[in-house]
Amino acid sequence: MDSQGIGLIDASKHIQQEDAREYPPRDQNLNSSGTAVDGSSADVYELHSMGVSDNQTHSKNSNEREGWMYLEKSNIFTRLLKRLWNGPRIAEDTRPTFPDRWEITRRIDSFPETVFRKRFPRLSVRLCILVVYCCLWSAIIFAFMHYYFGSPPTYYGNNGEKVPIKTLSCSSTLFWKGKNNKCGLGAAACKPFDKEEVYVRCPALCDRGGWTYSAINVGDRRVKHTGFDIGGGELYEGELLSYPYRADSFACGAAVHAGVVSPFVGGCARISMEGAQTSFESRKGRYGTDPSVKFDSFFPSSFSFRRLVEGYSSRCYDPRIPALIINILLSLPMFYLYEGIYGYWIITVVGYWTLVLFLDPPIIVDPYSPESAFELLSVGFQRLLPLGFVLYVLWKCSVKRTLTDGSPLAKVLCWFPTFWLGVMNVITFDRLPVDRLTISDLKEQAGAMTAVGSIITLIFVCAVIQAYSLWKSGRFRKYLVIYCLFISALAILGTLPGLSLRIHHYILGILLVPGCATRGTSAYLFQGILIGLVLSGVSRWDFASIVETKVALLRGEAGGSWKPPIMHYNEEHPTQLSWRVENSTRQSFNVLDAYSLLINDVEQYVGKNTTIDLEKIIQNDDFLSEYVNSAVSTEGFVKLYLRVARASLDAPEKSHGDYTNAAVLEWPQGVYHEPLPGVS
Structure with a gap:
């Protein structure tokens, strides 16, 4: 045979080897996402299943090779753009893997498949175990609910006298009805000014929950983005535990400021109305709270905190932190052992009810009014139904690809902790000096611009990482078009007359989750935190509008009514x-x-x-x-x-x-x- 014939045979072998590398054989194992187990493309398998002939496939391969040959001959800038647009020659979207030398990680990653599902091979048995587990879990949470919501808190004095305790929110006042003239002429509607004692129960997290996010004037000072505690401060003098606070201060926020109540578990406090004061000095607060607000003139009413007399109290402490920890611990084995679809739906529903009932409830339940507990449940179910549809869409368009046949160890190390990080938004991201992404709010809050810059930088870096994962999977073009449409829609909404664009964090989560539809480690990290933020926003604030009126953005501040004289x-x-x-x-x-x-x-x-x-x-x-x-x-x-x-x-x-x-x-x-x- 001459050299030309040998060269043709070698070229033919090279093409066959190249095709074998690009496309798996028809009988190769494929996972649920249509990708081969080893990560190679399954396009030929899909073409065969659709009835496409081998000749058509070979023609397609020849055209692709001609395109790549043309691309290699073009200039470097053109090659870069076309490679970015077309994606890699061999698409790859594999689940996270761990090196074989890490024996312990390999065993942990394979435990649900090789041990748990082999031990209980029938799906019905595994589902029965899951149902029993969830029932026991629900019973524990119900015990917390009954303890805190079912019976009113009570204080028993040293003589056995039963004293009722009033349940307050972090931003509640005692007798003062509101700012400006809400108390009427001479504040007659806000009496008594003195000679009155009240026992109150405060929830947890009032170190930040006692802030005011709409401006309130105290004298000639405009108070916003800080605790609304006027005067007061820690004092240990006989029965007194604090200096007098002005009567319109937030009582539970003042209790944390004075060190009477813990921001972690809440507690009960004894408040004594002290009448008029000639001035209120600013003093440093406990638990890292800001100094109180100064007012250098007289005011008709004030209150101070006093020691609880000898006795004991019941149902004073807030269960939100223990309930949160229990839900995190109990959701871990279920999320690790079971398939992605079961873990996703159970953990999202649990995260939602953790927020509604304990961590960030939209309504504070007063045990003396049983109707308030039913109202809280009603609000929870009202928001859960549309949220379920949103979660279903996010599962179908993104989360299913990641969690189905994914890595159990990656779920536990990446998806699970970032999910709860997003759910705990009231503890985590709400502590940043950023209230809302509006220019006026950012200018008013110290450190807001720096925080927003850091957040934008972090989001940009994560977006680049995830865009590269999409590019490797060969779907960059599709998602680029989708996000161009998203951005265009937001731009149009931002131009609507009389309305302002408002990107709530639940909207941010909904917009970004579809771009995390890959199977790599980055998708596990980003999906978890974004789904958690969606739950956090909807559970507390419902599906707040993406465009709001200027009056709604004021949140009760001045500026939306008749101008003053x-x-x-x-x-x-x-x-x-x-x-x-x-x-x-x-x-x-x-x-x-x-x-x-x-x-x-x-x-x-x-x-x-x-x-x-x-x-x-x-x-x-x-x-x-x-x-x-x-x-x-x-x-x-x-x-x-x-x-x-x-x-x-x-x-x-x-x-x-x-x-x-x-x-x-x-x-x-x-x-x-x-x-x-x-x-x-």
């Missing part, structure tokens, strides 16, 4: 204060026909006058006259913080506009400081 102080008449309204319509005057004046954050005047005599207002109110005169006699002057708004004469607490920022008047000298621009 413009205050004016005449130094020639140092006891008089006046105001005027600009650019107002007749319709607004029909709705808001009067004015509301706050002195030291308490409403002291409601009427139609645009000029008032402060001296007469002080003299006509026994409380005002007592504390103004007392402060003047000791300090020589007293600061009066003045804010005014338009209001309805018939119902000023319900119908009023925004207040001005506080003007400061040093009484009786008449030194006046104009309010800063803006509303409160």
Whole structure:
């Protein structure tokens, strides 16, 4: 045979070997994702199953080889772009594997298949074991629910007297009804101011749960993104455990600030109403909480914490951390031993109810009102049904590919811990100095820009890693088109008039999970945390809209109501204060026909006058006259913080506009400081 014939035979053998490397034989074992067990492409197998002939397959292979030959002859930039667009020559998407020399990891990874399923080969037997396990698990959780929700907390004094305990949320106040004029004229609706004791039960995590995320004015200071504790501080003096807090402080947040209640397990506290105080100093808090807010003038009501008298209390401690730990521990063996579909659905449902009932409940259950427990369950089921559909879609489009016939050890080491990390968002990511991804909020919170920059960098790095995994699997083009459509849709939503784009963390999870539809280690890491974030967002806030009105974004802050009048102080008449309204319509005057004046954050005047005599207002109110005169006699002057708004004469607490920022008047000298621009 001549050399030319030998060369043709060698070329033919080379082509056959190349085809054998590219495509597995028809009888090769394939996993559920359509990929060969060894990670090679299963395209030929799929073509045979569809009735495609060998000649058509050979023609396809020849065209691909011609394309690759053309690509190799093109310039480097073109080769790079086309290789990026077309993907690798041999697609690869394999589950995580461990080196053979790591015998212990290999055994752990193969244990569910080689031991558990061989020991219980029948699926019905394994399902019976799972059902019994879940029933015992549910009984343990029900015991926690019954302990905390079923019977009210009670304190028994040293004489056996039974004292009821009031259940509060982290941001609840005792008798104070709200900011501005919610307590009515002279704060009459928020009494008693003193001579009253209350026993309260506080939940866990009030070191951060006692923050205010909408601005509240305290004097001339705007308080936001910090604990709403005014004055107070730790004190050990006889029965007293704290200095007085201003009465509108968040009681449970103040209890953590004073060190009376633990942020980890909550607890019960004894609160004594202390009446009026001439000032409230800022003091450092316990458990790493921020210093309290300073207020350097008088206020009609305050409270302090006192020691619990000798006796014992029941059902005071919050079970959320123990319940969380138990659910994590009990979900681990089930998720490890059983197939991906069982583990996925059980762990997501358990994670959801852990959030709703314990970790971050949307409603605080009052055991004295059994209806509140049923309401919490009702809200939980209301959100679970649409969430189930979302979880099903995420399973079909992404999670199924990763967990089906995946690596049990990778599930335990990667998917499982990151899932619970996302579920525990209230403990983990909510602690970052980022409230919402809006420019105004980021500017207001110290360290927010740095945190957001770090988050964006981390997301970008993870996206690059996952994009490479998609490229290796030969599906980069498809997902690039999908995410271009996602980005285009978000851009269109962001341009809608009157609405603002709001990417909640549950929406972020839903958008990013489809891009994690691979079988490598990165998919295990990213899917877990994203599914956990979806559960965290929906369980607490429901399916909040992706576009919100500007009023909704204010969260009760000033800025969405009628503009306030413009205050004016005449130094020639140092006891008089006046105001005027600009650019107002007749319709607004029909709705808001009067004015509301706050002195030291308490409403002291409601009427139609645009000029008032402060001296007469002080003299006509026994409380005002007592504390103004007392402060003047000791300090020589007293600061009066003045804010005014338009209001309805018939119902000023319900119908009023925004207040001005506080003007400061040093009484009786008449030194006046104009309010800063803006509303409160």
